[in-house]
Amino acid sequence: MCRTMGSYLARRAAFLLMSFVLAMLLIFVLLRLLPGDPANALLSVDATPEQIEAAQQQVGSNLPVHEQLTQWVGDVLRLDLGTSFISGTPVLPDIVSRLEVTLPLTLISFAISVLLASVIGYVAAARSHTRLGVAVTAVAQLGIAVPVFWIGILLVWLFALELRLFPSGGFPREGWADPLAALRSLFLPATTIVIVMTASLVRYVRSATLDVLESDYLRNAQALGSGFGEAFLRHGVRNASVPVISILGIELASTLLGAVVVESVFTLPGLGSMLTKAIAQHDYPSIQGILLVTTFFVLIVGFAADVAQRFVDPRLRSSLSGAHA
Amino acid sequence: MTIEVEDLTITVAGSGKRVVDAISFSLDPGERIGIIGESGSGKSVTTLALLGLLPRSLTASGSIRVDGTQIIGASKKQLLEIRGRRMAKIFQDPSTALDPLTRVGELIAEPLRRHQGLRGHELNAAVERALAEVALPDTERLSRAFPHEISGGQRQRVAIAMALACRPAMLIADEPTTALDVTVQAEILDLIRRLCVDHGMGLVFVSHDIAVVSQTVSRALVMQGGQIVERGPIDQIVHAPTDLYTLRLVGSARALDEALTTGRVS
Amino acid sequence: MSAGIEIRSALPEPIAPAPARRRGLPVSLLIGLVLLAAVGIIGVVSLLWLPYDLADTTGGRLEPPGPNHWLGTDKLGRDTASFVMVGTRIALTVGLSSMAIAMAIGVIVGLIAAFATGWVDDVQSSLLDVVIAFPTLLLAMLIGAMQGASLTSAVVSIGLAASAVVARLTRILAKGLLRRQFVTAARTSGTSWLRIVFIHLLPNMWPTLVVTAALIFGTAVLAEASLSYLGLGVPPPNSSLGRLLQGAQSTVLTAPWGAVAPGVVILVIVLGANSLADGLRERFDPTRRERR
Numbered sequence: 001m002c003r004t005m006g007s008y009l010a011r012r013a014a015f016l017l018m019s020f021v022l023a024m025l026l027i028f029v030l031l032r033l034l035p036g037d038p039a040n041a042l043l044s045v046d047a048t049p050e051q052i053e054a055a056q057q058q059v060g061s062n063l064p065v066h067e068q069l070t071q072w073v074g075d076v077l078r079l080d081l082g083t084s085f086i087s088g089t090p091v092l093p094d095i096v097s098r099l100e101v102t103l104p105l106t107l108i109s110f111a112i113s114v115l116l117a118s119v120i121g122y123v124a125a126a127r128s129h130t131r132l133g134v135a136v137t138a139v140a141q142l143g144i145a146v147p148v149f150w151i152g153i154l155l156v157w158l159f160a161l162e163l164r165l166f167p168s169g170g171f172p173r174e175g176w177a178d179p180l181a182a183l184r185s186l187f188l189p190a191t192t193i194v195i196v197m198t199a200s201l202v203r204y205v206r207s208a209t210l211d212v213l214e215s216d217y218l219r220n221a222q223a224l225g226s227g228f229g230e231a232f233l234r235h236g237v238r239n240a241s242v243p244v245i246s247i248l249g250i251e252l253a254s255t256l257l258g259a260v261v262v263e264s265v266f267t268l269p270g271l272g273s274m275l276t277k278a279i280a281q282h283d284y285p286s287i288q289g290i291l292l293v294t295t296f297f298v299l300i301v302g303f304a305a306d307v308a309q310r311f312v313d314p315r316l317r318s319s320l321s322g323a324h325a
Numbered sequence: 326m327t328i329e330v331e332d333l334t335i336t337v338a339g340s341g342k343r344v345v346d347a348i349s350f351s352l353d354p355g356e357r358i359g360i361i362g363e364s365g366s367g368k369s370v371t372t373l374a375l376l377g378l379l380p381r382s383l384t385a386s387g388s389i390r391v392d393g394t395q396i397i398g399a400s401k402k403q404l405l406e407i408r409g410r411r412m413a414k415i416f417q418d419p420s421t422a423l424d425p426l427t428r429v430g431e432l433i434a435e436p437l438r439r440h441q442g443l444r445g446h447e448l449n450a451a452v453e454r455a456l457a458e459v460a461l462p463d464t465e466r467l468s469r470a471f472p473h474e475i476s477g478g479q480r481q482r483v484a485i486a487m488a489l490a491c492r493p494a495m496l497i498a499d500e501p502t503t504a505l506d507v508t509v510q511a512e513i514l515d516l517i518r519r520l521c522v523d524h525g526m527g528l529v530f531v532s533h534d535i536a537v538v539s540q541t542v543s544r545a546l547v548m549q550g551g552q553i554v555e556r557g558p559i560d561q562i563v564h565a566p567t568d569l570y571t572l573r574l575v576g577s578a579r580a581l582d583e584a585l586t587t588g589r590v591s
Numbered sequence: 592m593s594a595g596i597e598i599r600s601a602l603p604e605p606i607a608p609a610p611a612r613r614r615g616l617p618v619s620l621l622i623g624l625v626l627l628a629a630v631g632i633i634g635v636v637s638l639l640w641l642p643y644d645l646a647d648t649t650g651g652r653l654e655p656p657g658p659n660h661w662l663g664t665d666k667l668g669r670d671t672a673s674f675v676m677v678g679t680r681i682a683l684t685v686g687l688s689s690m691a692i693a694m695a696i697g698v699i700v701g702l703i704a705a706f707a708t709g710w711v712d713d714v715q716s717s718l719l720d721v722v723i724a725f726p727t728l729l730l731a732m733l734i735g736a737m738q739g740a741s742l743t744s745a746v747v748s749i750g751l752a753a754s755a756v757v758a759r760l761t762r763i764l765a766k767g768l769l770r771r772q773f774v775t776a777a778r779t780s781g782t783s784w785l786r787i788v789f790i791h792l793l794p795n796m797w798p799t800l801v802v803t804a805a806l807i808f809g810t811a812v813l814a815e816a817s818l819s820y821l822g823l824g825v826p827p828p829n830s831s832l833g834r835l836l837q838g839a840q841s842t843v844l845t846a847p848w849g850a851v852a853p854g855v856v857i858l859v860i861v862l863g864a865n866s867l868a869d870g871l872r873e874r875f876d877p878t879r880r881e882r883r
Contacts, residue, residue: 015717022721129381145809145861147816150836150854157843157850214380216421223376223416224436224487225409227401234435235424242426261817265840276821299721314471315425 016303023295082285091289102270109190110255113197121205143199152192152265169267189266193258208240249305253298326494328352332387346551357528359538362548377404413488417500419480423472430468440491455486478509495527620870626863634680643670653846677830689811692750697757705765722755740826749814798875809864
């Protein structure tokens with residue numbers, strides 16, 4: 001058992017590395033395929049040829065593509081994501097400081113969503129034939145059809161402007177120096193994400209729980225004298241968690257994406273607002289850096305979800321892509 | 326243990342459709358009876374009702390007495406007193422009836438712990454004995470295996486071991502061989518028969534296959550559309566059926582058997 | 592035992608007569624059709640008639656809904672209802688076009704990937720994984736922004752981003768079918784792969800693909816709204832529901848009604864698409880009914 005798990009980990013890690021390489025290639029190619037010279041970002045409309053050449057030199061876009069690639073890969077390996085065209089500051093430290101907002105927002109929202117969805121999804125499944133169960137399912141349907149920023153706008157209107165309970169946006173200048181103030185300003189953004197993510201997760205939890213509630217092994221345990229509660233805790237929870245864990249990776253990724261949009265609603269100084277600004281200003285190094293960091297994040301989360309799933313489910317341990325085996 | 330079923334009716338909650346319609350039968354201690362019928366005849370639901378385990382969408386009325394205890398409307402505590410301890414069940418498909426995430430040893434240990442209060446070394450020894458009793462080889466390795474790592478026949482043996490762990494007075498077997506290979510079926514049937522004799526255990530054996538039932542029980546009921554259409558000693562049902570439906574079941578069993586022995590379809 | 596007929600075999604369990612097939616359409620299919628028809632009509636009407644011209648600023652600023660302006664006016668005195676109507680049409684257009692692009696590219700790439708074996712297969716499958724790890728919206732943002740925000744770039748970028756999901760699904764479906772006996776038989780007997788695709792693969796895959804298309808449509812509408820909200824989607828002078836919401840956010844305290852209608856329309860479109868997908872799934876596979 002341990003040996004198969006070990007060899008699985010090794011293969012899955014190799015796959016992760018390969019994915020990193022592919023992600024880097026993809027980001028690089030994408031940005032080069034797009035029309036326009038990155039150097040244009042530095043130039044005014046009436047730039048002289050000398051200015052253009054100087055700008056290209058600075059950006060490196062005058063080099064052959066393969067040299068640009070090797071240079072970029074080399075830089076990334078040295079944890080150097082370049083310098084912003086606009087602010088002239090290194091990209092990586094900027095990203096890291098932005099993550100102080102985005103990461104807590106993402107993780108807090110995600111954790112709360114998973115907890116809420118587990119409870120609500122269970123209730124929806126256990127009471128699937130009652131009005132409550134039907135209502136929960138219907139609300140979840142609404143929740144996944146709503147644009148996340150619209151929820152944000154409505155929450156701002158209600159809780160920040162009408163009731164004045166929370167700030168309508170922004171983040172303390174001192175960051176986490178005053179944790180309470182920081183959490184207060186993350187409250188509405190997090191609530192926004194939690195509403196949408198919970199709705200999305202509830203459907204999976206409900207369906208997985210329904211499968212378990214109808215399962216023979218749960219009935220078998222009860223036929224042998226186990227109470228329902230004991231049987232569900234002992235056999236149900238783990239079995240229901242297998243399919244849910246398999247989508248948690250994707251859901252965490254979309255939580256991050258939700259955070260990117262929600263940051264705009266609440267003018268939070270996070271990765272999302274950095275990206276929006278960088279795109280508007282054609283700040284290639286920043287865009288490249290943010291894409292790289294977020295893609296790596298999503299790939300690592302996918303890795304973790306796959307491994308977690310195999311720890312829970314012995315049936316998957318023998319295969320690499322066992323999710324659909 | 327005795328079971329007395331009177332006017333048992335099982336209805337679907339919404340539509341009021343009767344899947345089991347006013348059936349009555351009884352079992353004496355140690356007696357082995359068969360319930361024969363096609364899928365949809367209500368036989369499986371009846372066995373669930375015996376344990377008070379009907380899905381919420383079905384409701385039972387009438388009377389089921391197990392050693393005098395009324396099952397219909399019984400309290401949770403009364404049901405837990407009976408389930409596993411006095412009456413245990415083997416399900417049709419061992420690949421769905423065993424929790425895929427729990428090791429075989431732990432599956433068997435669970436009822437042992439609950440009903441016999443065993444812990445530690447005693448428990449481990451009892452698990453090994455239980456595995457050996459259902460003629461499973463290499464018990465030490467097997468108890469560490471997960472259900473998907475063993476064969477279908479072995480899985481059903483594990484399910485039987487789980488059911489027997491509580492030393493029930495009555496075993497309910499719902500199509501215990503249907504999901505298995507033909508060669509394995511005979512072995513499992515032998516095992517069930519032997520265990521019933523060894524432990525003086527009563528048996529309710531449910532099957533669509535009259536041939537399988539005939540080898541295992543002394544008396545049988547034939548169910549069709551939720552009603553009992555014929556009952557009596559198994560010899561009589563096989564050799565002198567009075568009901569047309571039973572006749573058809575026996576006939577098709579014979580035809581298949583003939584075709585297999587002669588190689589011709591009559 | 593002693594009882595008579597020696598039957599060594601087992602009978603296959605007789606199959607009970609199939610329950611009568613449910614007649615009529617699943618409820619969710621009807622809901623989906625009604626919702627989409629409603630927004631569809633708004634979209635078509637917007638082509639023929641609008642309460643006010645989009646450039647008409649004669650309405651007075653931030654007027655509440657009333658007989659002259661059903662949904663009120665914005666801070667420039669323009670009629671919100673007219674903008675919502677055009678925005679609905681744009682959302683539907685972007686949704687349908689992106690869906691078409693995503694399905695066309697996704698199915699073709701997925702089929703090609705399904706026929707690959709060995710390391711080519713490994714590389715392709717991990718490439719698809721990486722593309723999917725790429726947050727769809729970020730990709731769309733990127734392509735849109737670099738090409739200059741326009742209706743076309745929004746459609747192309749959302750369509751491309753969604754095609755990866757379709758490709759992965761197609762690949763999994765087709766791989767499963769290729770392993771099935773009847774397809775293996777066709778392959779060993781030398782049937783050309785094009786014939787296999789059209790005779791064995793697509794006919795077995797299309798229900799799933801149609802359901803997926805409905806879901807992609809909803810996702811695309813949401814993506815367009817998000818992009819436009821961030822100022823990276825459909826640019827002025829075209830209306831867009833996302834941009835309407837962005838504009839309404841700044842005046843939400845004095846004129847909260849402006850933030851209602853565009854959001855509701857997005858909700859109706861996406862809910863309609865999702866219900867349609869659910870309903871189609873039920874229709875194609877009635878046994879799943881029990882699960883819902």
